[in-house]
Amino acid sequence: MNTGDTDEAKGAGSQKNFMAPGSASRAAAVYGLVMLTLIYSLNFLDRTVITILIDPIKHDYHLSDKVMGFISGFGFVIMYSILAAPVARWADRGNRRSIITWGLVLWSGMTALAGVAQNAVQLTLSRFGVGIGEAAGTAPSTSMISDLFRGEQRSTAMAVYQLGPVIGGFLGAFIGGWVNQYYGWHHAFLVAGIPGLIVAVIFRLTVKEPVRGISEEKKVNTGQQKFWETLGFMWRQRCYMLILIGFCFTTFTQFGFGTWAAPFLGRIHHLNTAQIGTYIGTVRAGAGLVGTLGGGYFSDWAATHWDIRWKIYVSGICSILAFPGVLLFVFSQSLFWCIVGFTIVSAMSPVHVGPIVAASHSTVKVGMRSFSTSIIYLIAELIGLGLGPFLIGVFNDHYRLRVGVDVIRYSMSTAAITTFVGGSIFLIAAQFFQRDMTRASAD
Secondary structure: OOOOOOOHHHHHHOOOOOOOOOOOOOHHHHHHHHHHHHHHHHHHHHHHHHHOHHHHHHHHHOOOOHHHHHHHHHHHHHHHHHHHHHHHHHOOOHHHHHHHHHHHHHHHHHHHOOOOOOOHHHHHHHHHHHHHHHHHOHHHHHHHHHHHOOHHHHHHHHHHHHHHHHHHHHHHHHHHHHHHHHHHHHHHHHHHHHHHHHHHHHHHHHHOOOOOOOOOOOOOEOOOOOOOHHHHHHHHHHHHHHHHHHHHHHHHHHHHHHHHHHHHHHHHHOOHHHHHHHHHHHHHHHHHHHHHHHHHHHHHHHHHOOOOOHHHHHHHHHHHHHHHHHHHHHHHOHHHHHHHHHHHHHHOOOOHHHHHHHHHHHOOHHHHHHHHHHHHHHHHHHHHHHHHHHHHHHHHHHHHHHHHHHHHHHOOOOHHHHHHHHHHHHHHHHHHHHHHHHHHHHH
16 A cells, blocks of 8 residues: 655655645645545444344344344444544545545445344444444544645534544434345345445545644644654643543443434334334434534634633533433333434434544644544544443343333343443533643744
């Protein structure tokens, strides 16, 4: 894989490589953001299509909720967690465009291979492959965005990028629900995987690698610090560490709740997969679009007009507001109020991701951005995407005989607690934001 095909990549390793302030052209920045958002949409399409297919796969292979929680969560996270940090260190000095391209090829191909899996082992191995590929996705992408947009624009830009999960969740719900309903779940994986192979070629041929550090307001050191120095610096940044902890809790809500929402609607409200896909896809697309874009824009606006800490305050408040939505979803007896609760969660829960990643980039040095993002996603997704679906599945299996089908109400209600705790931690992290920004910008 070629990671040194730009002048930027050749000099990035020097700790004395200072870049003059500036910015990418507006057209190039916007186009790059659009392509990265499209790739992130495919990332989430391939990652989440399985959530609509949990019960069909479970019935075909005669599996338990615990096993399905493992396949849908840990089956992805294990390889992702092993490779995310090394790939991010590579991205902090290499050509991020090439890294993202090859990652997209791998995770899309492995998703398509899940469509020909003949047993649970083969399906799990394909999920391992998806995790390997997606380790090359988010951290390099967010690092590129920070070089395409200045600091005062980053929360908005990151919010646009976070439409990826919204669009991907929408596509995953509809593809998983409707294709399974008429052609079976094997075909759903095939349909989900193939588009990424086409987009990979377009991205590689039309997007340029941005110069590292070009969007900063003053001259910055774009070199990559030593591994232990990087870890030590991030550890001393209190805002960054609190963001990381809060992100772990909110990610549990996003993925634990999100993974089991489709089985919940099938088991409690007796919907088929086409109906489930329509409800989940439509709500995630509409509410997620409003919440993600509105939250990102308001974070930048409030930070400019009121207080810089609002870059994080908005995320904390919205995460807390998802708390009643979770409870309304799981405990409502009517489908209407259940969907209202799902709408609240879909609007409030994703708000924090873009602004929080943007804020984290302001609390570390330029040469640490990919790595710092990978650490946030690595630990948060181990807990949220790994443990979230798995623990809810374990809860379901353990208490099913005692509680009956309603057990899923109680297991999913844990997501209300985690989003409240995570949002509260974000509010505390905001108190250290200005101090850590100053330390990160010092030479």
